[in-house]
Amino acid sequence: MIKFYYSGAPNPMKVALMLEECGLEYEPIPVDTRKGQQHTPEFLAINPNGKVPVIADGDATVFDSNAILLYLAEKTGKFLPANTPKLRGELLSWLMFVASGVGPFSGQSVHFRNYAPEKIHYAINRYMYEAQRHYGILNDRLATHKYVVGEAYGIVDMAVWGWARLIPTALGEEHWAKFPNLKRLVDEISARPAAKAALAIREKHQHAFKTEFDEEARKAMFKHQDVKVA
Numbered sequence: 001m002i003k004f005y006y007s008g009a010p011n012p013m014k015v016a017l018m019l020e021e022c023g024l025e026y027e028p029i030p031v032d033t034r035k036g037q038q039h040t041p042e043f044l045a046i047n048p049n050g051k052v053p054v055i056a057d058g059d060a061t062v063f064d065s066n067a068i069l070l071y072l073a074e075k076t077g078k079f080l081p082a083n084t085p086k087l088r089g090e091l092l093s094w095l096m097f098v099a100s101g102v103g104p105f106s107g108q109s110v111h112f113r114n115y116a117p118e119k120i121h122y123a124i125n126r127y128m129y130e131a132q133r134h135y136g137i138l139n140d141r142l143a144t145h146k147y148v149v150g151e152a153y154g155i156v157d158m159a160v161w162g163w164a165r166l167i168p169t170a171l172g173e174e175h176w177a178k179f180p181n182l183k184r185l186v187d188e189i190s191a192r193p194a195a196k197a198a199l200a201i202r203e204k205h206q207h208a209f210k211t212e213f214d215e216e217a218r219k220a221m222f223k224h225q226d227v228k229v230a
């Protein structure tokens with residue numbers, strides 16, 4: 001059975017969605033990042049980057065959410081567009097665009113808006129601008145395409161859902177109105193039974209994650225605060 005190392009954060013949730021959509025049997029293993037469980041030697045042995053999600057499938061270990069989506073799609077033959085050079089090119093381009101743009105800029109935007117000890121206007125403005133620019137590109141794409149790649153719902157849509165469903169909290173409620181086509185896709189995915197099951201894993205398995213963002217959480221997740229490198 002696939003072992004799924006997870007928390008309720010955006011990157012693990014897109015993988016939870018895919019596991020549920022594929023109907024794969026999996027064992028969810030909680031990794032409480034606010035308690036620093038991502039830095040244990042056992043966890044670093046499966047993901048040297050010390051972050052969730054990770055899956056272990058037989059002798060294959062896969063980390064990084066978008067890599068896992070592609071791995072599971074290739075394993076099951078599901079949620080991929082037709083294997084033509086044109087669609088393969090689109091799939092890889094949009095998947096990497098989400099991995100290298102949407103995720104990191106959304107994450108940094110949340111960090112500087114909500115967690116940085118000082119409010120640095122330059123950083124907040126830069127990351128808000130870049131996050132919104134990336135969502136704008138997706139919104140424009142979805143004005144003429146029902147799904148991001150090909151004719152059917154697939155792994156790029158799932159990757160987008162992971163972060164875009166959190167736009168109201170990540171960027172601010174007022175920003176949803178700027179991205180109606182993206183919201184249409186997110187709402188469609190959120191209504192799927194697999195999305196509901198993904199978001200309910202914690203309750204179903206009675207995995208209690210730490211909710212307070214206290215000194216322990218800060219030390220575990222913002223290690224740079226205790227090290228001077230610049």
Ligand SMILES: N[C@@H](CCC(=O)N[C@@H](CS)C(=O)NCC(=O)O)C(=O)O
Pocket residue numbers: 009010011012033038050051052053063064065066103220221222
């Ligand atoms: N590129 C990675 C990023 C993973 C990532 O940032 N995971 C977050 C949760 S969404 C995490 O584990 N944070 C804990 C930490 O940074 O210590 C992916 O897409 O899986």
